[in-house]
Amino acid sequence: MAYRKTPAEIRRLESARDHLVARATEVVAEVGWAQASVTAVADAAGIAAGSVYQHFPSKAALAVEVFRRASGHEVEVLGEVLRSEGDPVERLARGVETFARRALENRGLAYALLAAPAEPAVGAERLAYRLRYRALFAETVEQGMAAGLLPPQDGRVTAAALTGAIGEVLVDPLGTPDEGSTEELLVELVAMALRCAGAEPAP
């Protein structure tokens, strides 16, 4: 036994991996999955192409990790907002707004996560995460019905619709990515989501 990883060395490797994932995420957000070749990603991270395979068994595994890290964070944030205090309708409004605002702040990443063409492994992951978004929305809609704030409906259908609707509006927000109109878009989006769930319009 003449070599054993020292704690510092382990940390160095972990941070190298994190760095790789972070840079890969940037590349994907900028140029999309299709253009994010192993070479391009390795270059961005400042390592050789072969070194990627020190951290991941395949390109697909790296892609999945990139997707999971980014999407996992979004699910977490959405879950927190939807489960915070306030009545279900208020929480739904805040959830939609938060989700949309975050997506608009990093449009490239949002597009990559929600809609951009991707390899099958990422596609499968995307489906799984969309189901998690749906489940969160469905839960809140059900609570709204239980509280008598929303009319009878299939919460799962409404939740799927909200997920799809938000994605569609964000992915191509009315053609021009006009900076000034972001706030208006958010207002319209939240209003649409509340109507979609059947909330009473504000007096």
Place this chain on the structure above:
Amino acid sequence: MAYRKTPAEIRRLESARDHLVARATEVVAEVGWAQASVTAVADAAGIAAGSVYQHFPSKAALAVEVFRRASGHEVEVLGEVLRSEGDPVERLARGVETFARRALENRGLAYALLAAPAEPAVGAERLAYRLRYRALFAETVEQGMAAGLLPPQDGRVTAAALTGAIGEVLVDPLGTPDEGSTEELLVELVAMALRCAGAEPAP
């Protein structure tokens, strides 16, 4: 001049091309864009791989033709229903139901057209067709507002939401493709769409 295409020959070539597009559409609906290689498509059409290039300059051109033919038909049908007689809310309801019913009848094709990973050329085409769906819905929503049947809103946001919502619900209709629940799903979907546009609930 010792050879000139006879009308019958021209017809034969055209029908060979149609046949190729039709079979390619089936292949895409069954296995998706990624698996629809030139060889697979040519095999399905009963011709050699090289013969595909008698009809199309590239695989991408064939893919685009497949997409256009299928989507064009859907846009046409949706447009007809949305512009038929009746008040805007009724037409919206019929439009959503028709669109959804047709998609559910050929789920594989619907998935390919609406959501499946595809090469860039098809992706661009998809975006264009989604914008056409949106435009049709937006037009009807505007009419509903003008008629005082729908509350003030940005019709383009609502239209985008409807397109996304329907796509999302159809692409993964609540996990299980349960045959029996199709009608219920359609009812829920139409109800959701009407709420989304802000139509008064039926008394």
Place this chain on the structure above:
DNA sequence: GGAAGAAGTGAAGCACCATTCAGAGCTTCC
């Protein structure tokens, strides 16, 4: 210092497909 062993390199290997092309087989029309 030096042996043992890991991480890092990047050019070569390899698989996968779209695309080409030289030749075979048809169709047209004199």
Place this chain on the structure above:
DNA sequence: GGAAGCTCTGAATGGTGCTTCACTTCTTCC
């Protein structure tokens, strides 16, 4: 019949990009 010109074929070609691997560089520990 036969020349001219087309369609069709399918194996060979070529490009792209993931993955491997022999080698170099770095780290650990006696």
